[in-house]
Amino acid sequence: MDFAYRRRKFVNLVSLAGIFGLAVLAAVPFFVVSVFVLDKGLGAISWDFFTQLPKGPGEEGGGMANAIVGSAIMVGLAAVLSIPWGLAAGIFMSEYGDSRTARCLRFTTDLLASTPSIVVGIFVYGLIVVYTGFSAWAGAAALTVIMLPIVARTSEEMLKLVPDHVREAGLALGLPRWKVIVRLVLPAAKSGVITGLMLALARVAGETAPLLFTALGNNYHSESLNQPTASLPVQVYNYAMSPFEEMQQQAWAGALVLVLFVVVINLSTRLLLRSKQGWSS
Amino acid sequence: MSQVASTTEAIPQRSRRRDLHLADRIFYRVVKGTAWGMMVLLLSMIVVIMTMAWPALKEFGLRFFVTNDWDTLGDSFGALALIYGTVMSSIVALVISVPVSVGVALFLNELAPRWLSKPVGFLVEMLAAIPSIVYGLWGLYVLAPFLRSEVQPFLSEAFGFLPLFEGPPLGVGMLCAGVVLAIMITPTIASVCREVFAAIPVAVREAALGLGATRWEMLRISVLRTSVSGVVGAVILGLGRAFGETMAVTMVIGNIEQIKLSLYEPAQTMASILANQYAEADSDLHLSALTAIGFCLFVVSLVVNGSARFVVSKFEKRERGEV
Incomplete structure (x- = not known):
């Protein structure tokens, strides 16, 4: 074998090994982060974490019940507001999506989806908080703006996976177009659309930046939706930055809850999609 | 349809x-x-x-963008240090993240068998799903001490002559923010790179292999060289994400408005100052100045993401032979 050939084989080997190394490097952070969150979080979490209100600085015990309830309320409100709107917009972009207008709106939706979440917080501050003060409504509005483009784009993608012959069959039977969409296309894409919605929920549940100056925070349960409201991510942030050991412990417990929530949703939706994937594969 | x-x-x-x-x-x-x-x-x-x-x-006026002066009591504001913080931390993140993302995209698309590429791809995608606040917590209590005790002394010894690695190791600062950002933007860049590589027809690869190219030569000639513009688009998308990233950066960058070349020094970014000061702005002008920073962030993100999407979609159209 001549030298040039051996050199090429050597370069090939080294480069492929390098690519393998980079791939390992990309997969490692997930392990490192989740191992530490599990380790520190499991040491700090207890039943009290879910049922108790926060204790004062430096005191043992207490929990984040108020933050968990607050997060659930705001994420729930955001879901109620954004899912019908986003789904309808997704239907437009998938079913009537070939015009110039539709392409333009799709681009707009992409831009909305990539807007930094802190900017959304400022928008809601200027739109709502300036007039009514910090409230759960404002927090929910910020989460809605973040969730909306994700819901629209994912439902569009999922609806597009339904093959055209389903639509043609419906139209050939004399069904009006709206009935074809609502009764045939949507059910066919159901598991995919639900997956998209779950992922959007998981994404929004971990959002901190837009809540900092819309919902603010609260050390107690909020009595109404017009009051400042605690949320799990914001409480984790405040506790993480505190100098007290006990609070930092609570922050790790909160982080564990957030990560578990996200991972469970991601894993389960993936399994759901795999078991029901009729058309796309 | x-x-x-x-x-x-x-x-x-x-x-x-x-x-x-x-x-x-x-x-x-x-x-x-x-x-x-x-x-x-x-x-x-x-x-x-x-x-x-x-x-x-x-x-x-324009002074806002070219002076470094953030005096909340004297109501005098200039955002240069914040712009520097945002740009510099993003550059550090890109330097670390781009080779890793392109590497993992190549591995998953071109080299790995299916049983391996599925789970590894999932791990990388999960990086994008973890909330920013969790990265911040991890960065503050795990990564920063590790950088201070292990990585920074080593860097100082090896590259201490560069102004980038000057001064005492603090852990929390520009370097830490860059590393955390790099982890957070890797899934974005990698997934767009995978789309871009997947758009290249198999025939191009087979042609290279048929002419006797090794595996690596095939990747270099028919995948990497043809996809430069697409990869650039992916990198710009990652940059857009790094610019707007707030919580994780706020927790690990140290939050001091200063322009220091050393990566060990604390800094402040456009997004992090919003997280720190917006809820308790001292005066109307302070609030307005903070909003102005948010506005820049918004405009930059619109421009960056708009152009990146344009570049990537143009690349994919070209590969599909539509242009």
């Missing part, structure tokens, strides 16, 4: 059928209206934020 002929021109003989078409028209109007709502939302975001930012922009 579009291939389906419109039903609205069908025979309007019987009144019952006409009613059906009325329902069709209403349905169309409603879903179209909701889609236009996206546009309304984007425009109203621009208007609302612009209105709030206007007093500060009028007061300071």
Whole structure:
């Protein structure tokens, strides 16, 4: 074998090994982060974490019940507001999506989806908080703006996976177009659309930046939706930055809850999609 | 979809059928209206934020972007240090993340067998799903001490002559923010790179292999070289994400408005100052100045993401032979 050939084989080997190394490097952070969150979080979490209100600085015990309830309320409100709107917009972009207008709106939706979440917080501050003060409504509005483009784009993608012959069959039977969409296309894409919605929920549940100056925070349960409201991510942030050991412990417990929530949703939706994937594969 | 002929021109003989078409028209109007709502939302975001930012922009003019002066008590604001912090931390993140992302995309798309590429791909995608706040917590209590005790002394010893690695190791600072950002933007860049590589026809690869290229030569000639513009688009998308990233950076960058070349020094970014000061702004002008920073962030993200999407979609069209 001549030298040039051996050199090429050597370069090939080294480069492929390098690519393998980079791939390992990309997969490692997930392990490192989740191992530490599990380790520190499991040491700090207890039943009290879910049922108790926060204790004062430096005191043992207490929990984040108020933050968990607050997060659930705001994420729930955001879901109620954004899912019908986003789904309808997704239907437009998938079913009537070939015009110039539709392409333009799709681009707009992409831009909305990539807007930094802190900017959304400022928008809601200027739109709502300036007039009514910090409230759960404002927090929910910020989460809605973040969730909306994700819901629209994912439902569009999922609806597009339904093959055209389903639509043609419906139209050939004399069904009006709206009935074809609502009764045939949507059910066919159901598991995919639900997956998209779950992922959007998981994404929004971990959002901190837009809540900092819309919902603010609260050390107690909020009595109404017009009051400042605690949320799990914001409480984790405040506790993480505190100098007290006990609070930092609570922050790790909160982080564990957030990560578990996200991972469970991601894993389960993936399994759901795999078991029901009729058309796309 | 579009291939389906419109039903609205069908025979309007019987009144019952006409009613059906009325329902069709209403349905169309409603879903179209909701889609236009996206546009309304984007425009109203621009208007609302612009209105709030206007007093500060009028007061300071261009000076706002070229002076380094953030005096909340004296009501004098210039955002240069924040712009520097954002740009520098993003550059550090890109330097670390781009080779890793391109590498993992190549591995998953071109080299790995399916049983391996699925789970590894999942791990990388999960990086994008972990909330930013968790990265911040991890960065602050795990990564920063590790950098201070292990990595920074080593860097100082090896590259201490560079101004980038000057000064005492603090852990928390620009370097830490860069590393955390790198982890957070890797899934974005990698997934767009995978799309871009997947758009290149198999025949191009087979041609290279058929001419006797090694595996690596094939990757270099038929994958990497043809996809440069697409990869650039992916990197710009990652940059857009790094610019706007708030919580994780706020927790690990140290939050001091200063321009220091050393990566060990604490800094402040456009996003992190918003997280730190917005809820308790001292004066109207302070609030307006902060909003002006948010407005810049918004405009930059629109431009960056818009252009990146344009580049990537153009690349994919070219590969599919549509242009």
